[in-house]
Amino acid sequence: MSVEEKDSQQPAPKKGRGQSGSVSRRLILDVAAAMFSAQGFTETSMREIAAKAGMRAPSVYYHFTSKEQILSEILSIAIRSTNLAVRESVERLPADAAPRRKIEAAVGAHVRSLHRNIHYTATSVRYQGQVPQEVALNVRADRETYADYWQQLLAEAAASGDLSPTINRQFLQPLILGSMNHTINWYDAGRGNLEELILTVLALFKGMWPHQDR
Amino acid sequence: MSVEEKDSQQPAPKKGRGQSGSVSRRLILDVAAAMFSAQGFTETSMREIAAKAGMRAPSVYYHFTSKEQILSEILSIAIRSTNLAVRESVERLPADAAPRRKIEAAVGAHVRSLHRNIHYTATSVRYQGQVPQEVALNVRADRETYADYWQQLLAEAAASGDLSPTINRQFLQPLILGSMNHTINWYDAGRGNLEELILTVLALFKGMWPHQDR
Amino acid sequence: MSVEEKDSQQPAPKKGRGQSGSVSRRLILDVAAAMFSAQGFTETSMREIAAKAGMRAPSVYYHFTSKEQILSEILSIAIRSTNLAVRESVERLPADAAPRRKIEAAVGAHVRSLHRNIHYTATSVRYQGQVPQEVALNVRADRETYADYWQQLLAEAAASGDLSPTINRQFLQPLILGSMNHTINWYDAGRGNLEELILTVLALFKGMWPHQDR
Amino acid sequence: MSVEEKDSQQPAPKKGRGQSGSVSRRLILDVAAAMFSAQGFTETSMREIAAKAGMRAPSVYYHFTSKEQILSEILSIAIRSTNLAVRESVERLPADAAPRRKIEAAVGAHVRSLHRNIHYTATSVRYQGQVPQEVALNVRADRETYADYWQQLLAEAAASGDLSPTINRQFLQPLILGSMNHTINWYDAGRGNLEELILTVLALFKGMWPHQDR
DNA sequence: AATGAATGAGCCTTCATTCAT
DNA sequence: CATGAATGAAGGCTCATTCAT
Incomplete structure (x- = not known):
């Protein structure tokens, strides 16, 4: 489900983090990709993405600035x-x-x-x-x-x-x-x-x- | 934009206001098809469809029972x-x-x-x-x-x-x-x-x- | 389902009609009473009343000026x-x-x-x-x-x-x-x-x- | 207006904005009970309930999943x-x-x-x-x-x-x-x-x- | 890093009612 | 008498997003 891509073009959220952002970040992407491809972008809500990634919707905004950025x-x-x-x-x-x-x-x-x-x-x-x-x-x-x-x-x-x-x-x-x-x-x-x-x-x-x- | 398909399951109306009849029905389909293909189903609202068909949203429901039916x-x-x-x-x-x-x-x-x-x-x-x-x-x-x-x-x-x-x-x-x-x-x-x-x-x-x- | 009451206080709709208004009028009242008592006033739509009385909603307005009058x-x-x-x-x-x-x-x-x-x-x-x-x-x-x-x-x-x-x-x-x-x-x-x-x-x-x- | 009932099936929140918590929940119930008993269920809108509880309609859905649940x-x-x-x-x-x-x-x-x-x-x-x-x-x-x-x-x-x-x-x-x-x-x-x-x-x-x- | 609570925007849909025919 | 077609108003609900904690 994950991808070999290593570097992310987003600036690392806050504190210096070596390579590519937290594990949560990649998890959110994986989860979102799975849902977008299965149900579509608009048909997938931030709450659903968050839930499948084991968090609440507002937490996703720590890693991404918007749904579209995802x-x-x-x-x-x-x-x-x-x-x-x-x-x-x-x-x-x-x-x-x-x-x-x-x-x-x-x-x-x-x-x-x-x-x-x-x-x-x-x-x-x-x-x-x-x-x-x-x-x-x-x-x-x-x-x-x-x-x-x-x-x-x-x-x-x-x-x-x-x-x-x-x-x-x-x-x-x-x-x-x-x-x-x-x-x-x-x-x-x-x-x-x-x-x-x-x-x-x-x-x-x-x-x-x-x-x-x- | 229209299609050669002839039959509709609605009983053909007689003569509405002006010269409508099943014309509105076909018009709505044409307009909706154009918008669905361009922006997607969820991204197209009934209000938009209605507007492009020259009517208000509730009027569309006279011809179709739901957006999904369209x-x-x-x-x-x-x-x-x-x-x-x-x-x-x-x-x-x-x-x-x-x-x-x-x-x-x-x-x-x-x-x-x-x-x-x-x-x-x-x-x-x-x-x-x-x-x-x-x-x-x-x-x-x-x-x-x-x-x-x-x-x-x-x-x-x-x-x-x-x-x-x-x-x-x-x-x-x-x-x-x-x-x-x-x-x-x-x-x-x-x-x-x-x-x-x-x-x-x-x-x-x-x-x-x-x-x-x- | 009907009632012995004979005179209606509404002025007869249009042309002189002997006693009490048309059969449709009484039928609408009977049907509406049945539905109001079973589901409630707001929960009963004019379309439903009309349908059970064998007509379309606008026809009801020939007999009554509004749902509240009914x-x-x-x-x-x-x-x-x-x-x-x-x-x-x-x-x-x-x-x-x-x-x-x-x-x-x-x-x-x-x-x-x-x-x-x-x-x-x-x-x-x-x-x-x-x-x-x-x-x-x-x-x-x-x-x-x-x-x-x-x-x-x-x-x-x-x-x-x-x-x-x-x-x-x-x-x-x-x-x-x-x-x-x-x-x-x-x-x-x-x-x-x-x-x-x-x-x-x-x-x-x-x-x-x-x-x-x- | 309130009632001695204690338990709610929502997990008790910690400390919200101001001093809310489950207070909003009980407030909504009180307000809704007052309106339902005065005007009826269907005749009371979520917007009205919310307004009397000092919030907007969508906020009510944070506490209850539907009007019927209320x-x-x-x-x-x-x-x-x-x-x-x-x-x-x-x-x-x-x-x-x-x-x-x-x-x-x-x-x-x-x-x-x-x-x-x-x-x-x-x-x-x-x-x-x-x-x-x-x-x-x-x-x-x-x-x-x-x-x-x-x-x-x-x-x-x-x-x-x-x-x-x-x-x-x-x-x-x-x-x-x-x-x-x-x-x-x-x-x-x-x-x-x-x-x-x-x-x-x-x-x-x-x-x-x-x-x-x- | 995470979240409880809240909200503006907007959506689909229903309804009572109108009006020309 | 009746109705096809249409509409303003409003309603329940969802959603992306915010913000204080």
């Missing part, structure tokens, strides 16, 4: 952790790996990250562009950074000839990411095999590559 | 109209058309229906499985009918050998539909060409078909 | 019919009957009237002095007329020596009437014998009469 | 306090007191309790069996306990021969209690003498006792 942080964590996982997975390939292989690695890492931090990422996917103004501003930069990385991968593939020229590149990235993101709505980790899901996605997407292999 | 009806209309459009498009093919052609026709019709009734369908997609209990019950039947139709198309394709055997059929339908549905989150009708979007989807999905054509 | 008329009918029944029963005695016998006759008639027109009288008892200002004014006169009649019976009994002098006459009338009126809260016509109830009341009240008989 | 608690307090007062008064008699004396003591205690906590008991009497389902369930047990106690007193009197055999015992208890309860509708503490009211009640009810004394 959402904002969840979204950031979701996007950043996926961003990080995808980059690491691509960089783990040999330096001269084919662009196609890089994209396939990215697909795998993206799906895996999605379902590893399901509460965070589900919240993130659900609230794409529907969040309150203020939250949107905080998160937009992270989203764009991630989108840019994919655009870069696709550009490399196009340049190398790996990418089929019959495909409209303007539509490609949202289609691919959207397709994967949507799996949070139906893929049940308890009843399926995640690696097989990834293989299916890759098989379905074979249309991207003009030079059929195998 | 949502329920929007979801039904969305699903039924897409269902209808897809079936018609498939049935318009020659009786002996290849299963693959049927699926391609279905993809086109689904995407077109999605973006033709964007407010209704966006509401529907956004609230997949997150709607209040009571609403879910009303809509479940329609959703299942539609899902069954796709399963049937895929089964035919598998039987005829059109469908690649390397693809996990359990994951196929949600992946395809999810990918298309997700386009409502990013495809902007004002700035793109819908038919080209469809072609891109079909191209991306070529992995489905083992016998590469062209 | 209540007002029910209360009047209840009090007047009991008043009438009690007087008739006393006057049916021989002219020289003992005051005690008159009071006993009045007790019997009061209880009988109470339970014959139970919906009307129950409404009346329940809303003793709790009705909206305007309604109270309309009904006060009727109530006082009836109370005066009992005071007169008691005065006669006191004058004749029938009434025990050890009883505070100031408290007697409300105690007697209250005791009888309260029976509408518990006496179930379907499961008891009304005449026996009356006998029990008379037996309980024997304390009134100092000269024990039988 | 009613429920008022009814419980009314019935329990009367129950307690009556029992104590009977138990204060010599152990070998005649059943008749016990009943007379009970009558006195009941009437005194009724008019001592007039707002609570008036609410209770007014809403005999007309309260919302959920409230009825909470209070039924208390009511039955009290009714049973009276039945027991009457049974003792019957067994000892104190009670007149010509009186239908099935009707006796509701007649007696109803008569006393009804006094809340007309007896004005400011203008009468409560002990004299009790004596009048006892005198009126002499019919119960076949062996006339004094």
Whole structure:
């Protein structure tokens, strides 16, 4: 339920606290992410979050200035952790790996990250562009950074000839990411095999590559 | 913004004040669908809906018994109209058309229906499985009918050998539909060409078909 | 459910109508009395009354100018019919009957009237002095007329020596009437014998009469 | 206006703002009892209750979960306090007191309790069996306990021969209690003498006792 | 770090009533 | 006589948030 993200961009509440805020802080985020993804943001009350975190509503305000800040942080964590996982997975390939292989690695890492931090990422996917103004501003930069990385991968593939020229590149990235993101709505980790899901996605997407292999 | 759906369960009124009648009813649905898809269900108040429909909140209750009933009806209309459009498009093919052609026709019709009734369908997609209990019950039947139709198309394709055997059929339908549905989150009708979007989807999905054509 | 009261003090709605207003009018009163006594005045809506009377709410306004007028008329009918029944029963005695016998006759008639027109009288008892200002004014006169009649019976009994002098006459009338009126809260016509109830009341009240008989 | 009842199911708060604590709770009950008995339950709004208690409506919900819970608690307090007062008064008699004396003591205690906590008991009497389902369930047990106690007193009197055999015992208890309860509708503490009211009640009810004394 | 108590804002809904037809 | 449609008023209740302790 928790996430590997370590640093928090909020200034530490009061007294110097080494790394990232109290345990309560992370607990609140975890609890809130679980509830936001299950019931929605507005449908989850601060009292409910507090109760599940073992405290009363006013206590939450010691750690966060508002409900929206909680959402904002969840979204950031979701996007950043996926961003990080995808980059690491691509960089783990040999330096001269084919662009196609890089994209396939990215697909795998993206799906895996999605379902590893399901509460965070589900919240993130659900609230794409529907969040309150203020939250949107905080998160937009992270989203764009991630989108840019994919655009870069696709550009490399196009340049190398790996990418089929019959495909409209303007539509490609949202289609691919959207397709994967949507799996949070139906893929049940308890009843399926995640690696097989990834293989299916890759098989379905074979249309991207003009030079059929195998 | 409106939809081709005809029947309503209210007995058709005669001739109200001015020229109203069931016109108010449809107007409320249109307005509500637009707001639900843009801001969300809970974030939209009955007062707002009423205001945009040119009346006061209590008047809405003359036509609908609750806010949830409005949502329920929007979801039904969305699903039924897409269902209808897809079936018609498939049935318009020659009786002996290849299963693959049927699926391609279905993809086109689904995407077109999605973006033709964007407010209704966006509401529907956004609230997949997150709607209040009571609403879910009303809509479940329609959703299942539609899902069954796709399963049937895929089964035919598998039987005829059109469908690649390397693809996990359990994951196929949600992946395809999810990918298309997700386009409502990013495809902007004002700035793109819908038919080209469809072609891109079909191209991306070529992995489905083992016998590469062209 | 209906009542023997014939004349209504409301001016006949529009066109001359012989005696008392339409059948609908009486039907509405009957239905309203039943609901007021069962659920209370505020808890009964005009829509409910209309529905049980086989019409829609606005139609009720053809017969009555407001919900309060309906209540007002029910209360009047209840009090007047009991008043009438009690007087008739006393006057049916021989002219020289003992005051005690008159009071006993009045007790019997009061209880009988109470339970014959139970919906009307129950409404009346329940809303003793709790009705909206305007309604109270309309009904006060009727109530006082009836109370005066009992005071007169008691005065006669006191004058004749029938009434025990050890009883505070100031408290007697409300105690007697209250005791009888309260029976509408518990006496179930379907499961008891009304005449026996009356006998029990008379037996309980024997304390009134100092000269024990039988 | 207040009542001797002590326990509340809320955990006793520590020390609120100023000197509140459970004080607000009791204040709300007192205020609500006064308004319910004067205007009725439905006719009293939470906003009114709050205003008379010196707060705003939402604050009331900190102490009670619903308007009905307030009613429920008022009814419980009314019935329990009367129950307690009556029992104590009977138990204060010599152990070998005649059943008749016990009943007379009970009558006195009941009437005194009724008019001592007039707002609570008036609410209770007014809403005999007309309260919302959920409230009825909470209070039924208390009511039955009290009714049973009276039945027991009457049974003792019957067994000892104190009670007149010509009186239908099935009707006796509701007649007696109803008569006393009804006094809340007309007896004005400011203008009468409560002990004299009790004596009048006892005198009126002499019919119960076949062996006339004094 | 936490919380008891309170509150402004606002929401969904119901209701008595109106009015043109 | 009756009603379809609409509305001002108000009601019960929830919520995010505050603040003194």
